[in-house]
Amino acid sequence: MKLVKLLANLGYGSRKEVQRLIRSGAVTDAGGNVLGENDLPPHAQIRFRGEELDPPFPLIIMLNKPDGYTCSSEDPGSTIYDLLPERYAHRNPGLNPIGRLDKDTTGFLLMTDDGKLLHQIIHPKSNCLKVYQATLDRPLAGHEGELFASGTLVLNSESRPLLPAALEVLGEKEARITLHEGRYHQVRRMFAAAGNHVLSLKRISIGGLQMPADLGEGEWRPLTREELARVFP
Numbered sequence: 544m545k546l547v548k549l550l551a552n553l554g555y556g557s558r559k560e561v562q563r564l565i566r567s568g569a570v571t572d573a574g575g576n577v578l579g580e581n582d583l584p585p586h587a588q589i590r591f592r593g594e595e596l597d598p599p600f601p602l603i604i605m606l607n608k609p610d611g612y613t614c615s616s617e618d619p620g621s622t623i624y625d626l627l628p629e630r631y632a633h634r635n636p637g638l639n640p641i642g643r644l645d646k647d648t649t650g651f652l653l654m655t656d657d658g659k660l661l662h663q664i665i666h667p668k669s670n671c672l673k674v675y676q677a678t679l680d681r682p683l684a685g686h687e688g689e690l691f692a693s694g695t696l697v698l699n700s701e702s703r704p705l706l707p708a709a710l711e712v713l714g715e716k717e718a719r720i721t722l723h724e725g726r727y728h729q730v731r732r733m734f735a736a737a738g739n740h741v742l743s744l745k746r747i748s749i750g751g752l753q754m755p756a757d758l759g760e761g762e763w764r765p766l767t768r769e770e771l772a773r774v775f776p
């Protein structure tokens with residue numbers, strides 16, 4: 544790959560903008576030597592305005608999503624891309640959430656530019672279970688565990704039953720739900736089907752990987768290799 548294409552794919556600018564940046568001397572090697580369009584040292588040796596380049600493809604990051612952010616790049620309001628460096632929204636291939644969270648759902652979100660990996664993680668067959676913690680409007684009635692585990696629950700306006708899901712009671716109005724799949728508003732609609740209402744919802748783990756306790760709200764970082772391995776149980 545050429546230097547211009549590499550930087551454009553990482554979102555540093557259009558090809559024309561990147562060409563201009565290279566000609567202005569903004570791109571150097573680790574020793575400060577200015578790079579030209581035909582130079583291409585190893586990724587780790589390239590600097591943009593003195594800073595290391597963003598990680599190359601394939602990138603996978605974790606994000607602690609705050610309330611009020613949508614998982615779409617198109618939304619006119621606050622989006623998860625606002626929490627990342629601006630150029631991350633312009634990467635090619637694009638950086639996408641692995642299973643979206645609702646605007647008012649918080650917690651553990653993974654994002655990747657690797658479409659194959661994304662599908663591996665969201666596919667029910669992968670067994671990458673997603674665990675949510677819900678606070679409910681009304682006390683649990685006692686039948687929810689059986690209903691969710693039945694494999695026969697059909698949500699409003701759907702025809703295919705949900706895969707069995709597990710419910711763990713944490714308190715009168717608090718529950719942990721483990722899902723094999725990720726249908727639209729799934730947890731909220733499951734509790735609506737059980738005659739309740741979700742007041743707040745947080746995802747706490749994906750596969751065998753829990754959201755690290757030190758990842759503050761709105762913070763993100765790339766996954767380590769060990770963390771990625773833990774996503775697949």
Ligand code: URA
Pocket residue numbers: 643644645646648675727728729730731732744
């Ligand atoms: N289920 C929901 O209802 N919302 C989410 O954001 C995720 C799972």
